[in-house]
Amino acid sequence: MSNAIQVQADFNAPPATRILAEFVATHPSKGWTDEVEHEAHRTFLNWLGCAVGAAQHESVESSLGAIREFQPAPQASILGRKDRVDMGGAALINGISSHTFDFDDTHLKTVIHPAGPVASAILALGEHTQVNGRQMIDALVLGIDVACRVGNCMYPDHYHRGWHITGSTGMLGSAAACSRLMGLDAQKTTMALGIASSQPVGMREQFGTMTKPFHPGGAARAGQLSALLAKHGFTASPKALEAGRGFIQTVSTKADWSEIDRELGKSFEISLNTYKPFACGIVIHPAIDACAQLRAQGVAADDVDRIELRVHPLVLELTGKKTPKDGLEGKFSVYHGCAVGLIFGQAGEGEYADNIVNRADVVALRGKVNATTDLSIDEASVDVTAILKNGKQVHIFIKHAIGSVENPMTDSNLEQKFTGLTEPIIGKEKTRQLISALWNLGKAADLKQILSLSQPD
């Protein structure tokens, strides 16, 4: 496989570092529409649910073990646990947990998962420095804007080259957001972005290992430290992003500088954020959505003689595992996706537990799904027909699955997803209260309620 590239150092780039720093330092609080404000709350809620949900995963146990070696001060909370560590360690671990199920938000234009590096950094810093909810939302929107704008500038070449773009732009989002949260001026924010730009995190080869979720966590921690260094007078190049030997031109063969300041302060990248309804690769989502809709229309697993699925060939190429043996294999099985979609109406992390993948009714229904490829069906679409034992047929065509930009998850969908993630960790009542608190984060006088509700009893 060849990825021929060509670099031509550009010494006439605009002052991207200063432009972004000035923006982050001076843009008015809540200087955006209600829609942007609401999307920020959706992003934060979805992110926090993912982090709480994975709190007992071995990636969290293991990284917490390493951080404990530093005998950290109890400055900040680990979501979904009673543990407290220093704010750098908390940024790292919450970043890891939020991406562990690969269930967090996606800026589809760049495949950046933007909340991980940004929210993890500012929640830990904000807890220790006692900020309010307004400051958090402001920092979140601006930090995500910085990471995604730099991502837009470099995508797709940077990603194709091998970088896991979430961690290799996330340190900039984190540095920007932490600078804003601490009220650094434009000059110090420039330094923070500069220091952060020397610390991109993550290669795509790590996909499938714990180091993949390490990337957003590591980026959160790196950006947070960068902002703290800048606060204390540490210096960096004010042209760190755009210079010929600076970050962007060193790690990318494409640099579309117009992405840095196009509609800056008017249009916000967080508006383009999406949320995964299902805990598996996006290519299975239309099929799961279709089967969940069959269920909503009254089709029960017992009624089904067989299910005929027509999909783009890529779907079977990537997820054609007919008889998955465990949860991980289940994630690569469109057949399993259909079965849990019809039986449970959802496909969260719980529906990918080993015991569900091997449960008799799930195995039986999986066996009744026939998939055929059809190049006339788009990758984002699916055509499903349930043939019932009584001879009736129910047909569903999905053009854009739930969770796509065209068909976003509703707030209620997000709450349902959140509940599926958090209830096993913090219980029903805390989950209910936490959802309500998160929708009101922008008005919260402090972060105490959210942090306390995110802990198990």
Add this chain to the structure above:
Amino acid sequence: MSNAIQVQADFNAPPATRILAEFVATHPSKGWTDEVEHEAHRTFLNWLGCAVGAAQHESVESSLGAIREFQPAPQASILGRKDRVDMGGAALINGISSHTFDFDDTHLKTVIHPAGPVASAILALGEHTQVNGRQMIDALVLGIDVACRVGNCMYPDHYHRGWHITGSTGMLGSAAACSRLMGLDAQKTTMALGIASSQPVGMREQFGTMTKPFHPGGAARAGQLSALLAKHGFTASPKALEAGRGFIQTVSTKADWSEIDRELGKSFEISLNTYKPFACGIVIHPAIDACAQLRAQGVAADDVDRIELRVHPLVLELTGKKTPKDGLEGKFSVYHGCAVGLIFGQAGEGEYADNIVNRADVVALRGKVNATTDLSIDEASVDVTAILKNGKQVHIFIKHAIGSVENPMTDSNLEQKFTGLTEPIIGKEKTRQLISALWNLGKAADLKQILSLSQPD
């Protein structure tokens, strides 16, 4: 300026990650010649002197201020200070201080400064975990070998692309050395290298700012954390270095895999390490060396009518500042280099203090230096003639300046350099004892004496 490059992903690379991990985990203690063993001591001594010497620099004050925000546990010492922070913070700050004067060691084949990332990480980890000197030297030699071998594999393309290769290979050296120091097995060391490979630190655009010395410090800290994560079961791709979307092919357009294991365990990259005698760019070194030799031959500044210097044109292009105004400008003045070489016989950080650059006798002697370019003189050479007031002439030709691979600093030279750096911080007596302790590090039962002598009273 163009740096056209071409990437062709190579999916047939050797298992570099496992090869290096196996080597680090299993190579016998002191499994090398006495020459290698001695070079390791020279490397550590030189590194520690640089770190102590810069202990009061603002880059250290500032980074210490940031690390204190984490309320770190007092696990490890900051060299040249009484402060103690957690071992990650100590790795960071000692890495920063050791590179602040740009006076540390150089593996000239790759321009890697290898000790910074490796020694900083293991001294902090080793202090906290109470290792002995033998373990330290073993970890140092093996960690430097890993960083420099990966550097050899990628140099020069990786460097030309914009990476500050010290920090973008140093995290591997640090992870390897810390893994060795903790006795991790080959599998866990593979994971440590994998986790570290997702965290290269540093772009060349940062040269001239504090973020340049941040690079070895950040790499030390990243590698140390990676080893601790691996110890606690964190996973990474076992092909993280060599895979098509792995570290090396993502950050370099050249991958000479033979460099990974050529003479592995027989020939050690630390043997090629060099030490700067003078605290300025290497291109001025021959001229300073020549003038110091004039002084050694009895030529005094007062006797001099003029000094005729013949140099390669590059020397004046890079360091042609005739009337420097302060220490920083002095570093770009071959004239100042000649003046302090003749007056002091050395050009350490002290000879680049602002007050020395502006001292009357220095200014006067600078004015007596005439430089002419001569393409027949190599960049590494210089031809100097002192014309004395009494009409006599003294001629010196330097083929290879002191500190080059061909003309290395003697142990006594290194001690003199060390003394110039550490005496202002820890005083004469501690400096004398510390030098002796450092030559015997490999036999030390613990690190206590070295750490205590590295502190000011």
